Amino acid sequence: MKLSTDKIGDVIVVTVLTKILDASNAEEFKIATAPILEKNNKVVFEMSQIKFMDSSGCGTLLSFLRQLKSSNGNLKLCRVQEEVRMLFELVRIDRIIEIFDTKEEAVKSF
Amino acid sequence: MEKNKPLVLIVDDNSTNIDLLVNTLKNDYRLGVAKNGQKALDYTEKHLPDLILLDIMMPGMNGYEVCGRLKTATRTKDIPVIFITAMTETAHKTRAFEAGALDYITKPFHTAEVKARVRTHLLLKKAREHEIYIASKIQRTLLLGQPPRDINGIQIAQLTIPSQKVDGDFIDFFKLNNQCFDLVVGDVMGKGIPAALLGAAIKSHFLRVLNELIRLTDKKEFPDPEKIISSVHSSMIDQLEDLETFVTLCYARFDMAKYLLSFVDCGHMRTIHFNADSNKCSLLRGMNMPLGFPEQEPFKQTLVSFKPGDFFVFYSDGLTEAKNQDGVLYGEKRLVDFVQKNAIIEPKELIKMVRKTVVAFSQSDIFDDDLTCVLVGIDKKSNSQALTDKAKLEIKNDLKELARVRAFVRNFCENIPDFPLDNNRISLIELAVTEVTANIIKHAYGKHTDKQIQINALLLDDKIVLQFYDWGKAFDPKSVPLPVFDGSKSGGFGLHIISHTVDEVVYSRDEKGRNHVCLTIYK
The missing domain is CATH 3.60.40.10 (PPM-type phosphatase domain)
Structure with missing residues (x-):
């Protein structure tokens, strides 16, 4: 899975370059992200490419959040598509992970 | 015809007594011998003798206790027990009957008496069994x-x-x-x-x-x-x-x-x-x-x-x-x-x-x-409504097929005349079918990719029905713990998502071992 990263100060912005994040590629997403989470503890995911996500995708994001929090960091999201946002509301992730409209706001929030 | 002879169990700790009883009965019955109470219980449990001759005074478990135990178990309680003992006092006899014995023979005994009593009790037992046989036959055929x-x-x-x-x-x-x-x-x-x-x-x-x-x-x-x-x-x-x-x-x-x-x-x-x-x-x-x-x-x-x-x-x-x-x-x-x-x-x-x-x-x-x-x-509500459209998809049990399932459902939903579903509603349905399919792949079939899942999409008067069939493990939605929303768990959201994205979800399993998940979306 392709990810592009952009380091702004001590925050790393990860753009997820996939349209789908579901049970078929959640593991792949986890593996691709692992090296980034090892070196950084302030992470923003830029989600604008993702059109579809399922509970496996949510589970993966929540496991990233727990990992980052345990190293005194945090996970924020930005530019979440409406379809994905409906899912986040269903499983109440929007109350646990901060979501921003723009990359800049997300970076500034740390 | 050896097998048709009744089986009599002799329980005694004294070899001389055993030999005497064996010689008395060996021509007419199959015999089993146990030298103490525990062995008698084990033998009875295993071979279910037709009658038991039971000594009272034995080391370890005595005869009363053996008899008492036999009488408490459904399997053994109807086996007739005859006590054979040297103790002649009335109190002992009474106690034997209280323990559930049918008869009592005192030692020294006459072989003819032993033969006669054993024969009588076996005949009575046979008569009782015959009555039960007739009664159960009446029950099966008439009741x-x-x-x-x-x-x-x-x-x-x-x-x-x-x-x-x-x-x-x-x-x-x-x-x-x-x-x-x-x-x-x-x-x-x-x-x-x-x-x-x-x-x-x-x-x-x-x-x-x-x-x-x-x-x-x-x-x-x-x-x-x-x-x-x-x-x-x-x-x-x-x-x-x-x-x-x-x-x-x-x-x-x-x-x-x-x-x-x-x-x-x-x-x-x-x-x-x-x-x-x-x-x-x-x-x-x-x-x-x-x-x-x-x-x-x-x-x-x-x-x-x-x-x-x-x-x-x-x-x-x-x-x-x-x-x-x-x-x-x-x-x-x-x-x-x-x-x-x-x-x-x-x-x-x-x-x-x-x-x-x-x-x-x-x-x-x-x-x-x-x-x-x-x-x-x-029966759950019958599909008596007119079926106006129907589509079918068969997929392999592989997570890579999830995209095909979504495309199939989206295509079906987008092409229904006079049944406008906005994009968000279709996205939610896509989400539901992804969760249902992923559950089947991961849990019902344990990821074995040689298995098949069948999906039907039906359009009825006022609703869309999506049916999923698999032949995997049975699934009880009530066995799944409720989801936790505090971020501490990564899984457990699937069923919650399904039940909140469609109007109705029913899980069932038929007698052929086929699981059926049915999602309904109303107009």
Whole structure:
């Protein structure tokens, strides 16, 4: 899975370059992200490419959040598509992970 | 013909006594020998002898104790035990009979006496067994009616386990027309042939009364259950009083045209009504006394309406009074809880599970009382609406297929004329089908990619129905823990998502072991 990263100060912005994040590629997403989470503890995911996500995708994001929090960091999201946002509301992730409209706001929030 | 000879177990710690008894009996019987109480119990458990000759004074467990233990186990309690002992005092003899012995021989004994007593008790045992055989044959052939197969919208399953002492449980069904049938379940007080015969007589009374009443009334209206019971009661009360017995029963009419149950309960076990709407069980009890009680108020029927997906459980006390090894009863509450927990399962499967769970509870498949249970299930809403479109997809059991499932459903939903679904609604449906399919792939089939999943999309008048079929492990949605929303868990959201993205979701499993998930989206 392709990810592009952009380091702004001590925050790393990860753009997820996939349209789908579901049970078929959640593991792949986890593996691709692992090296980034090892070196950084302030992470923003830029989600604008993702059109579809399922509970496996949510589970993966929540496991990233727990990992980052345990190293005194945090996970924020930005530019979440409406379809994905409906899912986040269903499983109440929007109350646990901060979501921003723009990359800049997300970076500034740390 | 060696095998047909009765098996006699000799229990004694003294070799001389054993030799003497063996020589006395070896020509007429197969023999087993045990030199102490524990060995006697082990042998009995394994070989079920036809008769036991039991010494009283033995090291370790004495004869009274051995006998007492045999008498407490359902499997061994009917084996005749004859004590053989040197102790001649009346107190010892009395104690032996209290422990459950049928007879008592004092040492030194005459071989002719031993032979005669053994022979007599084996003949008596054979006679008792023959009676039980006849009674259970009466029960199987005369007491248990077969359910009608062609009543619209209803499924009936029944379970009967005759006990060793047939006690006159009976069941019958009377089909009135394609939408209406009567069910009677009853239990005659008493055991053996008398109870079985009386049960059969009552069944024939019902048939006769039903026929007479139908002849007398307008063909369009069937006689009410309360009227049927009153007639049966008045025609049988004298016989029941003569026989000093009574009958508990429940007479129930299922009317599928009105979705109405009318029943007359006469002191029978409370019928369980599972209500699909509230997902709860209620217990139905009438107010009538058993048949055979002389001063009877007029019989009253009770009306209960039901809905698609509901079912009813009728049963005899043999089911709720099945005991475990500590003497604890299975009980109404356990039955209700079990039914409630497994309500999603089809009647034919559910009744098999009832049998399994009672056998597991009592740790035996032999019961003291007849055990009967009838399950009447009302079909979930039938697809009587016009089917206007249908599509089918078959996928491999592979997570890579999820995208195909979504494309199939999206394509179906986007191309329905006069049934506008906005993009968000379709996205939610895509989400639901992804979760359902991923659950089947991961849990039902354990990721074996050689398996198949079949998906149907149906368009009916006012709804879209999406059906998923797999042949994997059974799934009970109630076994899944509720989701935790505090971020501490990565999984457990699937079912929550499914139930919040479509209007209706039903999980079921048919008798062929096929799982079915049905999602409904209303207009």
